[in-house]
Amino acid sequence: MEFFIDSADVEAIKELGDFLPIDGVTTNPTIITKSGKDPLEVLGQISELLSDDQKLFAQVVATDYEGILAEGRRICSLRERNMFVKVPVSRTGLKAIATLKEEGLGVLATGIYSPEQAFWAAKAGADYLAPYLNRMCNYGDGVGQVVDLIETMAIYGFDAKVCAASFKNVEQVHALLVAGVPSITVAPEVIRSMVDHPGTGIAVDEFTANWQASYGRAAFEA
Ligand code: E4P
DSSP, X not given: OEEEEEOOOHHHHHHHHHHSOXXXXXXXXXXXXXXXXXXXXXHHHHHHHSXXXXXXXXXXXXXXXHHHHHHHHHHHTTSXXXXXXXXXXXXXXXXXXXXXXXXXXXXXXXXEOSHHHHHHXXXXXXXXXXXXXXXXXXXXXXXXXXHHHXXXXXXXXXSOXXXXXOOOSHHHHHHHHHTTOSEEEEOHHHHHHHHOOHHHHHHHHHHHHHHHHXXXXXXXOO
């Protein structure tokens, strides 16, 4: 199972990467613009924070076939390995995904709103399929659709891995983890909410206070 940080906030990636075994970082054009930095500069900074085994994803901005191919090749050249290009699943995007895969590049099909779009992206050879869970929930049963998508991939034995994206809260993440989602990308604020529970702090304070009262110190041994 792979867990990615969905962000181009270098400080947030540094903070979370310090104590969580993350598998890499995903970005999209909006996320990159929010960094306030030049795209290549911020991708370089994120890459420096990652080991060679961790993955980095960046999305094409071009919408025409040749433009998608050119940007896809450029993006994948940014790292020696584990650099993936994200391509939206438009008609042109599906065609470009097949070509980029023929060239041996790593591809994530993005902007997926239905299991059927994902099916075609998997047929085109995409390595990852990114359904936009929260946005899908605006149109109906987003969780149910993504679960159907995960099952469809298993039924046909596609190599493509579902990388669920677009989460607004921990409840949405929980629903997909329970469903066995193979990979997921989550924004820093939602990851923090997954980890930090006030009950844990209260319990630890209680343990420390009791230890202090009995042994006069806040450490296991003197
Ligand atoms: C993945 O990187 C997607 O682009 C991202 O999760 C979309 O999230 P949003 O719906 O919050 O824009």
